[in-house]
Structures are given as C-alpha cells and as structure tokens.
Amino acid sequence: MPFKSSILAGSPRLDQAAAGGPAVKPAPPPDNPDAVRRIQKALVALGFPLPLSFPNGPNPDPDGKYGQETFTAVIAFQRKAFPTDPSQWDGRVGKNTLAKMDAMLPAGAAPPVVPPATMSALAEKDKATSIQWAQAAVRSLTAARQTLQSLSGGSTIPGLPPILPPAFRLTFDALEAHFHISTAAVSQIAFIDAVIAIYQKVLTLLSNSRAFFV
Numbered sequence: 001m002p003f004k005s006s007i008l009a010g011s012p013r014l015d016q017a018a019a020g021g022p023a024v025k026p027a028p029p030p031d032n033p034d035a036v037r038r039i040q041k042a043l044v045a046l047g048f049p050l051p052l053s054f055p056n057g058p059n060p061d062p063d064g065k066y067g068q069e070t071f072t073a074v075i076a077f078q079r080k081a082f083p084t085d086p087s088q089w090d091g092r093v094g095k096n097t098l099a100k101m102d103a104m105l106p107a108g109a110a111p112p113v114v115p116p117a118t119m120s121a122l123a124e125k126d127k128a129t130s131i132q133w134a135q136a137a138v139r140s141l142t143a144a145r146q147t148l149q150s151l152s153g154g155s156t157i158p159g160l161p162p163i164l165p166p167a168f169r170l171t172f173d174a175l176e177a178h179f180h181i182s183t184a185a186v187s188q189i190a191f192i193d194a195v196i197a198i199y200q201k202v203l204t205l206l207s208n209s210r211a212f213f214v
Contacts, residue, residue, distance in 0.1 A: 003098075004105070004107045005101075005106065007038055011032070011034055011035045011038050013035035017093060020094075022094075023093055023094030023097075024036065024066065024094075025066065025092045026066045026068075026071045026091060026092075031066050033064030034064065036066045036070065037061055037062050037064040040054070042101050043073045043077060045106075046077060046105065048076055049073075050070060051069075052067075053065065053067070075089050078091075078097055081097070081100040081101075081104070082096070127209060130206055131203060131206050134199050134206065138200065143171075144172065145189055145196070147168055148168075148192070175191075
C-alpha cells in the first residue's frame with residue numbers, strides 16, 4: 001500500500017519493508033541511508049527527538065545512520081504504537097511499524113520543526129502576569145509591614161511570630177514557607193523590608209527584560 005506521508009513515500013527500501021520484506025534495521029551492516037533518514041524524520045515529526053542524528057538542527061537532513069539513538073527512538077515509538085504487544089518492540093522498522101508511522105504522520109509534507117525559543121522570547125512570555133504577581137506581593141507585604149509597625153511600634157523580636165489580624169496570616173505563612181522568616185536574625189519589619197527589596201529588583205528586571213535577556 002502506498003504511503004500517505006511524503007516523509008516515507010518515495011523510498012524503494014521502505015516500500016520493500018512495508019510490503020513484508022526485510023525490516024530496516026540497525027547497523028552493522030549499514031542499511032539504506034535514504035530509508036534511515038526518512039525514518040529519522042518521521043520519528044522527530046512524531047515527537048521523538050534525535051539531537052545526535054540531526055547535528056545541524058531539526059530541519060536539515062539527518063545523518064542516515066541507524067545507530068543507538070535511532071534504535072532507542074524506534075523502540076520508544078513501538079512501545080507507544082503497540083502498548084499491549086511487546087513482540088513489536090524490536091527496534092526494527094518493518095511492515096507493522098511503518099504502517100503505524102504512516103497512519104500517525106500528517107498526509108503530505110511535514111511542517112518544519114520549530115527551534116527552541118530564545119532566552120529573550122522566554123523572558124517576554126507571560127511577563128505581564130509575572131509583573132502583576134510581583135506587584136501584588138509587594139502590596140501584601142507593605143500592608144502587613146504597616147500593620148506590624150502599628151501593633152509593635154517597630155520593636156518586634158527576631159524569630160517570634162507576630163500577632164496579626166487573620167487577614168495578614170496568609171502573608172506571614174508565605175514568608176515562612178518561602179523565606180523562613182522564623183529563623184531570621186533581624187526583626188520581622190526589617191526582614192519584610194528585605195523581601196520587598198527583592199521583589200522590587202524583580203520588577204525592575206522584568207520591566208527591562210529586553211535589555212537583560214539578550
């Protein structure tokens with residue numbers, strides 16, 4: 001049966017294997033390089049990365065060598081394609097494996113593989129949400145600090161939990177979980193000031209992310 005996917009179509013060696021002939025298998029001896037390249041491209045298109053087999057990136061042609069990386073990826077695909085049939089997990093690409101590959105691949109040409117995002121792009125992703133979170137943290141910390149100041153007159157003892165209205169307990173629970181305020185060697189007010197300073201630095205960095213993440 002002819003292949004629907006252009007990745008697999010056009011290889012006499014794959015046609016032979018799909019018709020029930022010898023499976024494409026790992027070296028030695030080396031199998032047909034064009035057939036192996038098509039298998040490697042199919043694996044990547046199906047979500048099985050092969051960084052060693054694609055030394056020049058995901059879109060140029062792979063090396064066409066059926067080595068350990070390709071062998072391992074084929075087995076991973078077979079385990080996914082035939083989850084209840086371990087007899088198919090042999091690392092060879094024959095009739096059944098090719099049929100599954102072809103059925104799971106998009107018909108026609110495969111879309112190009114999108115390379116990983118740059119650090120700059122990652123820094124910009126969801127930046128507005130991160131800024132909102134940091135601003136909300138500063139507001140909560142500032143309100144808790146002001147309340148603590150009014151209750152204690154600034155004379156809090158290091159390490160002791162403050163007696164605060166219930167509305168501020170969540171803030172201090174977070175300070176304990178993330179910053180261990182109970183072990184601080186300074187007063188709670190001084191400790192909160194230090195945490196607020198950290199968030200302000202984060203806000204400065206996020207606001208100027210295009211300059212920091214280049």
